[in-house]
Amino acid sequence: MKRIISMFFALLLMLSCSVIAFAESSPLTEKELQAKYKKLAGTSINVYNWGEYISDGSEGVMNVNEEFEKLTGIKVNYATYATNEDMYTTLKAGGSAYDIVIPSDYMIQRLIEEEYLEKINFDNIPNYKNIMDEYKGLYYDPNDEYSVPYNVGMVGVIYNKKVVKGNPTSWSLLWDERYKGQILQFNNPRDGFATAMFLLGIDVNTQDEKEWRRAYAKLIEQKEVLQSYVSDEIFNKMEAGDAAVAAYYAGDYLLMKDNNPDLEFYYPEEGTNKFVDAICIPKGCQNKEAAELYINFLLSEDVALANAEYLYYATPNKTVINNDNYSLKGNPILYPDKKDEPKTQSFENLNQYTLSLTTKLWSELKIEGASNTAVYIKLGVVAGIALVAIIYSTAKKKKRQKLYDV
Amino acid sequence: MEKKTLSAKLLASPHIVWSVLFIIAPLIMVAYYSFTNADGNFTLENIKALSDYKEVFLNSIWYGIVATLICLVIAYPTAYFIARSKARVQSTMIMLVMLPMWTSLIVRTYSIMSLIENTGIINSFIQKLGFEPIQMINTSGAVILGMVYDFLPFMILPIYSVLTKLDNKLVEAAHDLGADKITVLTKVVLPLSRSGILSGITMVFVPSVSTFYISQKLGGGNFALVGEIIEGQFVTSNNFNLGASLSLVLMVLILICMAVMNHFSGDEEESSGGLMP
Numbered sequence: 001m002k003r004i005i006s007m008f009f010a011l012l013l014m015l016s017c018s019v020i021a022f023a024e025s026s027p028l029t030e031k032e033l034q035a036k037y038k039k040l041a042g043t044s045i046n047v048y049n050w051g052e053y054i055s056d057g058s059e060g061v062m063n064v065n066e067e068f069e070k071l072t073g074i075k076v077n078y079a080t081y082a083t084n085e086d087m088y089t090t091l092k093a094g095g096s097a098y099d100i101v102i103p104s105d106y107m108i109q110r111l112i113e114e115e116y117l118e119k120i121n122f123d124n125i126p127n128y129k130n131i132m133d134e135y136k137g138l139y140y141d142p143n144d145e146y147s148v149p150y151n152v153g154m155v156g157v158i159y160n161k162k163v164v165k166g167n168p169t170s171w172s173l174l175w176d177e178r179y180k181g182q183i184l185q186f187n188n189p190r191d192g193f194a195t196a197m198f199l200l201g202i203d204v205n206t207q208d209e210k211e212w213r214r215a216y217a218k219l220i221e222q223k224e225v226l227q228s229y230v231s232d233e234i235f236n237k238m239e240a241g242d243a244a245v246a247a248y249y250a251g252d253y254l255l256m257k258d259n260n261p262d263l264e265f266y267y268p269e270e271g272t273n274k275f276v277d278a279i280c281i282p283k284g285c286q287n288k289e290a291a292e293l294y295i296n297f298l299l300s301e302d303v304a305l306a307n308a309e310y311l312y313y314a315t316p317n318k319t320v321i322n323n324d325n326y327s328l329k330g331n332p333i334l335y336p337d338k339k340d341e342p343k344t345q346s347f348e349n350l351n352q353y354t355l356s357l358t359t360k361l362w363s364e365l366k367i368e369g370a371s372n373t374a375v376y377i378k379l380g381v382v383a384g385i386a387l388v389a390i391i392y393s394t395a396k397k398k399k400r401q402k403l404y405d406v
Numbered sequence: 407m408e409k410k411t412l413s414a415k416l417l418a419s420p421h422i423v424w425s426v427l428f429i430i431a432p433l434i435m436v437a438y439y440s441f442t443n444a445d446g447n448f449t450l451e452n453i454k455a456l457s458d459y460k461e462v463f464l465n466s467i468w469y470g471i472v473a474t475l476i477c478l479v480i481a482y483p484t485a486y487f488i489a490r491s492k493a494r495v496q497s498t499m500i501m502l503v504m505l506p507m508w509t510s511l512i513v514r515t516y517s518i519m520s521l522i523e524n525t526g527i528i529n530s531f532i533q534k535l536g537f538e539p540i541q542m543i544n545t546s547g548a549v550i551l552g553m554v555y556d557f558l559p560f561m562i563l564p565i566y567s568v569l570t571k572l573d574n575k576l577v578e579a580a581h582d583l584g585a586d587k588i589t590v591l592t593k594v595v596l597p598l599s600r601s602g603i604l605s606g607i608t609m610v611f612v613p614s615v616s617t618f619y620i621s622q623k624l625g626g627g628n629f630a631l632v633g634e635i636i637e638g639q640f641v642t643s644n645n646f647n648l649g650a651s652l653s654l655v656l657m658v659l660i661l662i663c664m665a666v667m668n669h670f671s672g673d674e675e676e677s678s679g680g681l682m683p
Contacts, residue, residue, distance in 0.1 A: 085641045092644075187627045189642055228544050228626020233519065242523050352444065352644075359643030360458070366630035367462055375464045382471055390669055 041073030124292035127299035267342035439650030544626035568602030
């Protein structure tokens with residue numbers, strides 16, 4: 001069936017632009033691409049991406065979506081989400097027809113398992129050859145059917161060298177009594193738990209409840225020295241020097257360093273999380289072919305370079321890594337040497353029971369230590385006052401009623 | 407007569423359609439999710455699991471009450487003052503009250519953050535004066551400050567609108583009958599503005615109890631309020647059922663609080679009925 005369709009397309013191409021095309025499955029040539037652009041001009045695609053996750057034309061950089069529209073005549077409707085889980089909830093709720101989503105590894109695994117993704121036709125993505133081999137056939141999509149890597153990154157520890165003494169190398173810095181009140185922790189269960197699990201040498205993908213509880217106990221211990229649980233407000237706090245130690249993504253560290261040169265960074269020796277965000281086409285897409293052309297466009301050298309420069313994340317695109325114009329070429333933090341490369345582990349999809357357990361433990365962690373009896377007393381007093389007021393006002397009402405009656 | 411009811415029905419229909427689509431239907435869905443498990447079978451597990459979150463609920467209500475009371479104490483004199491000013495001053499003042507509402511809640515909360523941060527604007531000023539910096543952010547006080555700052559206009563506006571409509575003749579009459587200023591305030595002005603106070607309290611209390619953003623950013627994630635727990639259930643663990651039962655119970659608790667409040671408003675109708683000619 002697939003073959004028939006591809007033959008049909010090939011025939012169509014031959015007729016429309018009188019180019020001799022081979023009626024077999026092979027990457028499109030430049031001419032064939034142009035023909036596709038012509039055919040699909042005037043249609044549109046819906047792209048659903050992380051916020052701040054594409055070179056958007058601000059401060060004179062390339063506006064990727066606009067360039068794509070100019071090149072192909074295909075209109076890009078662009079929407080953003082804040083977390084993988086937000087995106088998942090939107091897809092799951094249905095009713096939305098996105099042609100492109102860019103989730104992280106473990107979320108792709110879940111989407112494939114639950115059959116939310118469409119198989120990609122790689123013939124329409126000749127630039128796929130630009131992807132480095134080490135990012136092909138990864139665990140979340142072992143046969144490379146559903147996803148195309150967009151960005152990769154690792155989590156490490158950021159510290160302020162004016163405050164922190166010596167050269168720390170371990171996750172234990174986030175538990176260090178000496179920096180009490182200056183340490184920040186992730187405000188999401190998966191990344192937060194991972195810091196404790198790496199320190200304790202626990203597999204971050206374990207489904208064993210005991211191991212999660214062990215990590216939980218470690219996080220309770222950390223609460224003593226913690227300043228706060230943060231997400232994107234970490235930028236303000238680390239740049240202004242309000243906090244001195246935090247775990248966060250390497251690419252974001254480079255952005256912070258631009259604003260505060262005292263910040264230093266390392267990958268903990270116990271190992272850390274490595275993630276891949278990849279481009280996928282969800283089921284229910286309206287314009288699959290145009291979506292594939294869009295993926296192809298994102299993989300082209302100029303566009304991938306513009307994105308890599310703007311986002312500060314590591315790229316899986318070899319034309320960018322070897323490009324002399326790339327200002328982060330060979331950056332030791334984004335692209336550590338093979339010998340310095342930290343031990344890494346990727347997040348995998350957890351089963352529903354473990355997932356619920358992690359959120360439950362996470363909210364218990366937050367509640368822990370809140371003086372429990374005090375709130376009962378306080379609310380008891382309030383209830384008492386309310387009761388007295390009610391009795392008083394009822395009595396008054398009755399008295400007044402009597403006056404009227406007389 | 408019949409024609410009138412028909413047109414009345416037609417006029418009401420957009421609102422009815424709206425209510426059914428966006429209020430009744432979601433409420434039914436919340437109730438449905440609360441009493442089912444992930445496979446859609448009836449269960450009471452979600453309700454039982456709520457006992458883990460007793461203190462969270464109570465804490466949220468406590469924070470809500472404190473924030474509401476502070477709002478009331480600040481808002482009443484402010485609204486009174488505005489309502490007694492000249493017309494032009496009034497419109498400027500009301501503009502100033504509303505102005506913050508034109509900026510997003512997120513931006514407002516972030517700006518409070520940069521004010522009260524340990525090396526923030528206030529603390530660096532204090533240090534310049536030669537004092538020790540004060541720990542303000544990540545305290546319960548910061549969370550309450552955020553709630554008061556974000557929701558204060560919702561308290562001022564309803565009280566103001568009631569007070570502007572207050573007939574000054576009643577105040578004059580009370581004075582003529584020999585009442586002093588305090589008696590006028592407690593026996594005439596306060597009872598007559600009770601409906602404004604009550605709607606102000608509702609509009610501040612409900613969002614304060616259910617907020618998750620303010621406690622996350624200003625409390626540093628250390629003061630888990632029920633809104634945060636609900637958000638976590640939906641967003642990170644995808645446990646819609648527990649999330650729905652948490653919201654259902656929160657709704658019931660808020661309704662109880664409102665019922666207690668309404669006890670006082672019932673009193674008001676009668677007394678104003680007695681006062682009005």
